[in-house]
Every structure is written in structure tokens, then in C-alpha cells.
Amino acid sequence: MVKRLVVGAHYGLRDWLAQRITAAIMAAYTLLALGVVLTHQPITYAVWKDLFARGWMRGATLLFIVSLAWHAWVGARDILMDYVKPDGLRLALQVFAILLLAGYLVWGAQILFR
Amino acid sequence: MASASAKKIRPKYLSLPAILFQIRLPAPGLVSILHRISGALLVLPFAAWALYLLDTSLRSESGFEAIRSYFQLPLVKLGMLLFIWAYCHHFCAGIRYLFLDIDVGIELRPARISSFAVLLVSLALTAILGAKLW
Numbered sequence: 001m002v003k004r005l006v007v008g009a010h011y012g013l014r015d016w017l018a019q020r021i022t023a024a025i026m027a028a029y030t031l032l033a034l035g036v037v038l039t040h041q042p043i044t045y046a047v048w049k050d051l052f053a054r055g056w057m058r059g060a061t062l063l064f065i066v067s068l069a070w071h072a073w074v075g076a077r078d079i080l081m082d083y084v085k086p087d088g089l090r091l092a093l094q095v096f097a098i099l100l101l102a103g104y105l106v107w108g109a110q111i112l113f114r
Numbered sequence: 115m116a117s118a119s120a121k122k123i124r125p126k127y128l129s130l131p132a133i134l135f136q137i138r139l140p141a142p143g144l145v146s147i148l149h150r151i152s153g154a155l156l157v158l159p160f161a162a163w164a165l166y167l168l169d170t171s172l173r174s175e176s177g178f179e180a181i182r183s184y185f186q187l188p189l190v191k192l193g194m195l196l197f198i199w200a201y202c203h204h205f206c207a208g209i210r211y212l213f214l215d216i217d218v219g220i221e222l223r224p225a226r227i228s229s230f231a232v233l234l235v236s237l238a239l240t241a242i243l244g245a246k247l248w
Contacts, residue, residue, distance in 0.1 A: 020215065023208050030205065045171075045178040052172055072157045079150060097157075104161055111169045 019074040022067035029064040058112045065108035069101040076101075141229040148233075149207040152200035160197045191247060198243045203236040 036057070040047050051057055076097040084090040128137070139147070170177040184190055210228050213219050219228050 020212060023212065027205065027209065030201075045175045048171060048178060068161065072153070072161075075150075075153045076157060079154060100158065104165060107165050107169070111165065111172060 015074045015077075019071055022071035025067040026064055026071065029060055029067075032060060052112065062109060062112055065105055069105045073097065073101055140226070141233065142225050145207050145210070145229040145232050148203055149211075152204040152207075155196070155200045156204060160200060163193070163197065185247070194247055195240065195244045198247075199236065199240040202239040202243075203232070206232045206236045206239075 036051065037043065040051065052061070077094065080090050080093050080097070084093060167181055171181045172178075185194070210219075210232050213228075214225070219225055
């Protein structure tokens with residue numbers, strides 16, 4: 001155990017916890033989506049469209065996408081911190097990851113609520 | 115014990131073949147690196163692909179049918195198989211890590227067994243879901 005002087009910065013506990021909570025949300029959604037798809041066979045366009053017209057499905061899917069963006073940001077940051085040592089390149093890739101995940105979020109919301 | 119205490123050359127740099135073929139990664143290590151690789155693949159390209167598929171399939175009936183015929187292409191099926199494996203592996207390994215976080219299964223034997231289970235279960239799930247796709 002490393003003894004650290006607490007000076008007000010955060011040490012990653014929040015990210016660590018957020019990664020676990022968002023993982024649990026996505027796992028629950030995965031089982032829900034699998035159950036929904038299996039109980040609505042065969043999936044035709046009408047069934048598919050009707051499914052994503054429902055409020056709970058839209059809400060759950062949006063929650064999934066928000067969780068994904070947050071979870072993936074923590075993961076991307078971990079990977080980039082471990083493998084990309086030049087500061088400038090790492091910063092550029094982190095910005096790219098943020099923009100990509102924000103893009104997914106906006107795209108997902110547009111698909112669900114158009 | 116003179117030889118054991120002899121100063122080793124540090125840091126030791128390894129060539130890529132040495133990393134790939136000489137060092138035998140234990141099963142928990144394999145699960146770990148595959149968790150990272152599958153996670154990276156899920157972010158890019160698979161999340162983008164999934165959004166594209168959802169977008170097109172919900173946009174119109176012709177879009178939905180286009181996706182349906184798109185799924186008949188062998189390359190698309192192959193990509194989907196990799197997507198399914200990455201998802202299943204990341205899912206199973208993630209659940210293992212949640213248990214490890216609360217100190218369940220951290221002894222050597224259960225940790226080895228659970229890592230083999232993750233590798234096998236995710237491959238089995240990929241086979242089952244892949245069979246449905248075909």
C-alpha cells in the first residue's frame with residue numbers, strides 16, 4: 001500500500017468505480033436486449049421499429065450508450081497511459097478518444113429520438 | 115548462491131518474437147490482454163458499426179432489408195463473428211474482474227480455473243450466436 005499525501009486531486013477511485021457501475025448497467029442491458037430479441041421472433045421491420053418506439057427501450061438504450069461512452073473513456077485512458085509514452089501523441093489520442101465517444105453519444109441519441 | 119546474486123542486466127529489452135513465443139503468458143494474463151484488445155476493438159470499429167447498423171435498420175423498411183441482405187455477405191459474417199467474440203469475451207472477463215474486485219476467487223487455483231472458464235465460455239457463446247447468424 002502506497003502512502004500518499006492527500007492534497008485534493010483525485011486518484012482515480014471515481015473513474016475505477018464509474019467503470020464498474022457502467023459495466024454492471026451494460027451487462028444488465030445486454031441481458032435485457034437479448035431477452036427482448038428472443039421473445040420477439042421473428043424480427044421484422046415493424047417489430048424492430050415498434051420496439052425502439054417504446055419509451056423504456058429508448059431510455060434503456062440511451063443509458064447503455066452513456067454508460068458505454070463513460071466506461072470506454074476510462075478504458076481508453078488506461079490503455080493510452082500504459083502504452084503511449086510521448087506526451088503529445090498521448091494527448092492527441094486522448095482527445096481523439098473523447099471526440100469519438102462524444103460522437104457516438106450524439107449519433108446514438110439522434111437514432112433513438114428522431 | 116553467487117550466480118543467483120550476480121547482477122542482472124536491467125532493464126531487459128525483449129524482441130517481439132520473444133514476447134510472442136518465448137514468454138508463456140499464464141491464462142489469467144491471457145484473459146487480461148484479451149480484455150484490453152477486445153475492449154479496444156469494441157470502441158473502434160465495432161461500436162461505430164453497431165450504430166451504423168441500428169441507424170440504417172431503423173431509418174426505413176428498405177434500410178432494414180438492406181441490412182438483412184448485407185448480413186449474407188461472408189465478410190460481414192466474419193466481422194460479425196469477431197464482434198460477437200469481442201463482446202462475449204469482454205462481458206465474461208468483466209464479470210470475472212467484478213468478482214476479483216470483491217476478493218472472490220483471488221487464490222491461484224480458482225483464478226486459473228475462472229480464467230480458463232472465461233476463455234471457453236466466450237468461445238462457446240461465440241459459436242452458439244455465430245451458428246444463429248449462419
